[in-house]
Amino acid sequence: MAYTRVTRTCNGRGALEYAYGKDKGHNGNQNRNEMISCVNLLPGVDVATQMEKHWNKARSNHKTQVIRIVQSFSINELNPDEPADILTANMIGQEYAQRHYKGRQCVVFTQTDGKSGLVHNHIIVSDTDMETSKGCDRQQYYQPTLMQWTDELVREHGIELDEGTAKTKDKSTQTERAKRDKGEYVWKDDLKMRIMAAMNESENEDEWLKNLPGFGVNIEVHDSKKRGRYYTYELMDTSGFAEGKKIPQNLKSRSYKMGTMYDAEGVQSFFKEKEQQKELEHKLHGNRNSDNEHVTGNEDEHVVAGVVQDDVPVVPKHRVLDDEEEEKKKQQPQQRRRTGTVQIVVPDGPVPHWEPNKVVNVDTRAVDNVDERDNIEVPAGAIIGKQEDKKQEILAMRLQQKIERDRRKVLHKFIMIRSILKACLLIQSWNVLEMLSSRMKKMIEVCRKG
Numbered sequence: 001m002a003y004t005r006v007t008r009t010c011n012g013r014g015a016l017e018y019a020y021g022k023d024k025g026h027n028g029n030q031n032r033n034e035m036i037s038c039v040n041l042l043p044g045v046d047v048a049t050q051m052e053k054h055w056n057k058a059r060s061n062h063k064t065q066v067i068r069i070v071q072s073f074s075i076n077e078l079n080p081d082e083p084a085d086i087l088t089a090n091m092i093g094q095e096y097a098q099r100h101y102k103g104r105q106c107v108v109f110t111q112t113d114g115k116s117g118l119v120h121n122h123i124i125v126s127d128t129d130m131e132t133s134k135g136c137d138r139q140q141y142y143q144p145t146l147m148q149w150t151d152e153l154v155r156e157h158g159i160e161l162d163e164g165t166a167k168t169k170d171k172s173t174q175t176e177r178a179k180r181d182k183g184e185y186v187w188k189d190d191l192k193m194r195i196m197a198a199m200n201e202s203e204n205e206d207e208w209l210k211n212l213p214g215f216g217v218n219i220e221v222h223d224s225k226k227r228g229r230y231y232t233y234e235l236m237d238t239s240g241f242a243e244g245k246k247i248p249q250n251l252k253s254r255s256y257k258m259g260t261m262y263d264a265e266g267v268q269s270f271f272k273e274k275e276q277q278k279e280l281e282h283k284l285h286g287n288r289n290s291d292n293e294h295v296t297g298n299e300d301e302h303v304v305a306g307v308v309q310d311d312v313p314v315v316p317k318h319r320v321l322d323d324e325e326e327e328k329k330k331q332q333p334q335q336r337r338r339t340g341t342v343q344i345v346v347p348d349g350p351v352p353h354w355e356p357n358k359v360v361n362v363d364t365r366a367v368d369n370v371d372e373r374d375n376i377e378v379p380a381g382a383i384i385g386k387q388e389d390k391k392q393e394i395l396a397m398r399l400q401q402k403i404e405r406d407r408r409k410v411l412h413k414f415i416m417i418r419s420i421l422k423a424c425l426l427i428q429s430w431n432v433l434e435m436l437s438s439r440m441k442k443m444i445e446v447c448r449k450g
Contacts, residue, residue, distance in 0.1 A: 002154055002161070003072040003120075004147040008127070012055065012065030013048040016107065019122045025113035032113060035090045039097045039106040040130065051105050054128040058135070064127045067141050071096070071150050072120035074162040080112040080119045092153050093121040100140065100149055101125050103132075115174065169266075170259040185242065185438055188253060191217065191235045195262055200420055204271050229264040231255040281415060 009015050021032030041050055055065050071093065078085040093108035109122040127135045139145050151161060176186050194215040202208035212219050216237030223229050235251040255263040261270075 002074075002077065002147075002150045003070070004143065004150045005070040006141050006143050006146050007068045008064045008066070008141060009068065010063045010065055012051055012124075012126070015066050015068055015124055016048050016051075019107070019109045019124055025111075029113035033109050033111050034086045035110040037090055037094050037108045039094060039101075039108070040103075041105050041107065047105075047107055051126045051128075054105070054126060054130055054133065057133045058128045059133075062128070062135055064135060067125040067127055067136060069096075069123040069125065069146060070120060071123070072114075072118055073154075075118060076162040077154065077159050078119040080117055086110055086112070086119060088157060088159075089119045089121055092150075092157060093123050096149065096153055097123060097125065099153075101136070103129050104136075105130065168259050169261045171257060183437060183441065185240055187235055187240065187248070187251060188258070190240045191233055191251075191253065192258065192262065194235075194237075195233065199267065199270055202271075203274070205267060208267070208271070227256060231262070231264060231267075233258070233262070285411070 019033075020036075024030070025032040038047065041047055051066070071089075073089060078089055080086070090108055090110040093110065097104075097106035097108060105126040107124045109124075110119065111122065112119055114120060125136070129135075154161060170192070172180075172188070176188060179186050180189070194217050195212070198208055198211045198215045198217065202211050209219060209221070213236075216235065218234040218236050220232040220234075221229070222232065232252055232254050234253075238247050238251070241247050260266045
C-alpha cells in the first residue's frame with residue numbers, strides 16, 4: 001500500500017517554499033520537482049499570496065494555515081524512471097485534493113529526490129475554506145482515513161498495491177541510520193543491546209521480565225485486540241549520552257516498532273529455540289550424574305579400583321529375585337569370563353575381608369592441588385586393601401573427581417559461548433560494529449581525561 005503521512009503547520013508560506021525548493025533538489029539531485037499542479041489557484045500568481053487572502057479571513061483562534069500530506073509509492077507501484085508513472089502520481093494527487101478537499105486551495109508537488117529515489121507527492125492544502133473560512137474537519141487530517149483514501153485512488157488507476165508483508169527483524173529510522181554513520185550515540189541501539197543481553201542471561205520469558213531492570217530497562221506488557229501481546233521498553237540508564245548533551249524526556253519504544261526480534265512473538269520464539277537447543281545438547285551428551293559410580297576389576301591381576309569412568313555404562317540396580325529363581329540360579333554352574341571388565345555386587349549381609357596381593361602406587365605429585373575438603377564416599381563394591389594404601393587410593397579417587405568437575409566447567413563455558421555467538425548472529429553486523437566503535441571512543445575519552 002502507498003505510504004501516507006499528514007502534518008499541520010501555522011507557517012503556510014514556509015511550507016510552500018520548502019516544497020518548491022531553491023532550484024536544487026535534495027540528496028544531490030538537480031531538480032526538486034518533477035511536476036507541479038494547482039487546484040483552485042490562478043497560474044502565474046504567487047500561491048502563498050492567494051492563500052494568504054483567505055487565511056486573514058479566518059477566526060483569530062484559527063492558527064493552522066496549511067495541511068501537508070505526503071504520498072509515497074513503492075517501486076512495485078510506480079517506477080521513478082518512467083515519465084508516465086510520474087504523471088500518474090501527479091494525477092492521483094490532483095484527484096485526491098479535488099475529491100476530499102472541495103472548496104480549498106491545493107498544490108501538488110511530485111518529486112523523486114528522496115534518499116530512496118521513490119515517486120512521492122507533497123500536497124499542500126489550505127486549512128481555510130474559500131467560502132466559509134472554516135478549517136478542515138477531523139477526518140481530513142486523520143492519518144488512517146487519509147491512507148485509506150490514497151489506496152482507493154491507487155486501485156482506481158489500475159495499480160496493484162504493494163502490501164509489503166515481509167517483516168523486518170531489526171527496524172531503524174533514517175535519523176538513526178544517519179547518526180550511526182556519523183558515529184554518534186543512538187539510544188535505541190543501546191536499548192536493543194540491553195534487551196538482547198537480558199535474553200541471553202535468562203532461561204524463559206518470566207525470568208527475562210524480572211532480569212530486565214537489572215540491565216537498565218523498564219518494560220510494560222500490553223494486550224490489545226488489534227496487535228495482541230506487545231511490550232513497551234524504556235531506557236532507564238542514560239549513562240550512554242555524552243556529557244552536556246540534552247537527554248530526551250521520552251526514551252520509550254514499543255516492541256512492534258523495533259522489529260520482530262523484540263516483539264512478544266519473537267521473544268517467545270527465542271526462548272523456545274533456546275530450550276530446544278538445550279534438549280538437543282542433553283541428548284548428545286547424555287544424562288551424566290556424578291553420583292553414579294561403578295567398580296572395575298581385573299581377575300588376572302587381582303586389582304580392585306573404585307574410580308569413576310564416563311565411558312563405562314552405569315551398573316544397573318540389583319534385581320531382587322524370587323525364592324524359586326534364586327534357587328535355580330544357585331544350581332546353575334557359573335561361568336567365569338577371563339577377559340574384559342567384571343562387575344562386583346556387594347550383598348546386604350557381611351562379607352569376608354579380602355586384601356589385594358599387589359600395592360597400588362599413586363604418584364602424589366599429580367594430586368597436590370586436589371581439594372582435601374572433598375567429601376569422598378567410597379562406592380559400594382570398592383574394597384580398600386592394606387591400611388597403608390588407603391591414603392593413596394583416596395587421593396586417586398579425589399583426582400578423578402577433580403577431572404570430572406573441570407570437564408563439566410569447560411562444557412558449561414562452551415555452551416555459554418555458543419549461545420552468545422548465536423544471539424550475536426541475530427543482530428545485524430553493523431549494529432554490533434557501531435556499538436563497539438562507540439564504546440571504544442568513550443573509553444579513549446575517559447583515558448585522556450584521566
